[in-house]
Amino acid sequence: MDVARREVSEAGTPVACRSCQARHGVVCGALSSSQLRELGRHSLRRKIDAGSEIVAQGSESSFYSNIMRGVVKLCKVMPDGRQQIVGLQFAPDFVGRPFMRESTLSAEAATDAEICVFPRNLLDRMILETPKLQRSLHGQALKELDAAREWMLTLGRRTAEEKVASLLYLIATHAEPETATSTAFDLPLSRTEIADFLGLTIETVSRQLTRLRKSGVIRIENIRHIVVPDMDELEKKISA
Amino acid sequence: MDVARREVSEAGTPVACRSCQARHGVVCGALSSSQLRELGRHSLRRKIDAGSEIVAQGSESSFYSNIMRGVVKLCKVMPDGRQQIVGLQFAPDFVGRPFMRESTLSAEAATDAEICVFPRNLLDRMILETPKLQRSLHGQALKELDAAREWMLTLGRRTAEEKVASLLYLIATHAEPETATSTAFDLPLSRTEIADFLGLTIETVSRQLTRLRKSGVIRIENIRHIVVPDMDELEKKISA
DNA sequence: CTTGCGATTTGATCCAGATCAACTGTCCGT
DNA sequence: ACGGACAGTTGATCTGGATCAAATCGCAAG
Structure with a gap:
């Protein structure tokens, strides 16, 4: 042994x-x-x-x-x-x-x-x-x-904004507690990878992310770190 | 018994x-x-x-x-x-x-x-x-x-034409031999259902179908019956 | 601190596919 | 044969997201 x-x-x-x-x-x-x-x-x-x-x-x-x-x-x-x-x-x-x-x-x-x-x-x-x-x-x-x-x-029927919100929700829900609470987490994916997951381009991913930021649903602490002050608001953006 | x-x-x-x-x-x-x-x-x-x-x-x-x-x-x-x-x-x-x-x-x-x-x-x-x-x-x-x-x-990365071709290929491949040879088959789905499977509208489904017809890849015998003279040609339209 | 480079954001324009609107079967029941 | 109700096609126009083109950011190497 x-x-x-x-x-x-x-x-x-x-x-x-x-x-x-x-x-x-x-x-x-x-x-x-x-x-x-x-x-x-x-x-x-x-x-x-x-x-x-x-x-x-x-x-x-x-x-x-x-x-x-x-x-x-x-x-x-x-x-x-x-x-x-x-x-x-x-x-x-x-x-x-x-x-x-x-x-x-x-x-x-x-x-x-x-x-x-x-x-x-x-x-x-x-x-x-x-x-x-x-x-x-x-x-x-x-x-x-x-x-x-x-x-x-998500791929077939959701809009770009709903897609991005769906991704954030998925990550928030599945990320390990070590790197995330339910309301703040690190993105494990680059913008390119997010685009490839959502069937979008990096430009629209970026735009939708700033849209969600401007509407107060998320805060972008830095390029890889997201804060969601209110998960219910995020969930509403998915419309499901 | x-x-x-x-x-x-x-x-x-x-x-x-x-x-x-x-x-x-x-x-x-x-x-x-x-x-x-x-x-x-x-x-x-x-x-x-x-x-x-x-x-x-x-x-x-x-x-x-x-x-x-x-x-x-x-x-x-x-x-x-x-x-x-x-x-x-x-x-x-x-x-x-x-x-x-x-x-x-x-x-x-x-x-x-x-x-x-x-x-x-x-x-x-x-x-x-x-x-x-x-x-x-x-x-x-x-x-x-x-x-x-x-x-x-297919949903995330293929164009409308590729999507429709993918669907036809899927049906041709999976339909029961009773209702289909490899080159002719009945569509089990209406245009609306095809659209809901491909993440498109019925209008684009219809247009892409006539596009494939005009390019000679398929024949539309009637609304539900498709003939594919050359499966290789259909496969090419999927680009994969 | 500066330089350089890849990643991201932002802006301007384009276009594939959506939407809106006729029109054309086709298949009923009368 | 006729009319009405769908299902599908075709045409005209619109638009969300793609594409093309600059900035800007972040950061590691010098």
Whole structure:
């Protein structure tokens, strides 16, 4: 038994995979102690710089991960370069597409992040053996599906101002308490990324942001930090 | 044993739920004979007219269904009436949202359809008891998630012409062989529904359709029937 | 402190798609 | 055959957001 693992067990915390340790994600929470130990033996905690790719679109990835800290964006790009962010993931979400070899999208760290990486083969086997894990991942897939469909409404039918308000609301709601209260938070995305998430250009994102600022719904403390004095006012801007 | 069920067993086909019979969906294919018999005892085959609602947005539905025939559209509507279709489902897809009481979207028959309806409680129990079923539904959820994200790219980044071409391609690819070859098919959606799926107005849908017709990519045999002489040409219009 | 460079904001103009308004089927029921 | 009610098409015009073009900000390197 190596040092890192012994430390965890001896500390009295539940035996966890070596790299996730106490911070259980969608995966670790559904495993038995022995599975956790086995997964831990083959997993690796990795720091990822903002902007670097975790999985490339069209590639065959041989691993899955759990987000331990930070924000991950899921992107699709067209051959001519047009880009659409199709999802944001926060700790402790699972990143990967079970039951499919090739990824149809890329996963990229939006902020500096830490992820727990484990081998695809091993987890695929565990999913088959562990109904509770299957259930857990099924649950996350359904949650992501709900979010994707909600965003389809935003993309297809909301105005630019409503789109920007929707994004701010999403971030305010999902950002980690460490970096945010419900009324102030750091934007994990650049203006370009916001535009690619909302199906807009950076110019209209910028304009709508100053519009919301001038109407008193938000304060822009600095380029990445937003204060929302009254969440109800923000919610009204979404008109839903 | 009632007549309908005896007929099925005696015909030598695998014992199936009474109403689905030989046409197994995502659910029936994953159950044991005895489960199939139990589910069959509590399920009901229903004919649904085009346009009528299967599940209402915001309601607590006490049943799930399997599509046996026809096309079902999943809709979201905003308080002011703006509407977005967030998915199309074809036989033998499963309709419902496991693990959640209240539906965040409505499911409505786009064409005349037949569905196999079964009680929520019973299926929820079976999911818990039957890893294979969980796996099957997990698979469908992931498939829908992929489709939703692909459509997010369409909604956010494609032009009106590309959107309409994307829709035609989707229908050509998914329509049932009975009503379609790869190059000719019936549209399961009205112009209004197409507009609500693509985030456009009916007028631009109509204009882009005649544009595609005039450029020779499609023929409009009648308002609901499309012929695609060369699928590659259609695919080019999607630019992806 | 200055310079340089990428990110953001702001301004001026353009245009794809929305809106408004006829017009044309098509399919009823009488 | 006729009329009326929809569903779809086509045309004219308008506009929200895109595009093009400068500022301005922020910040790291010298």
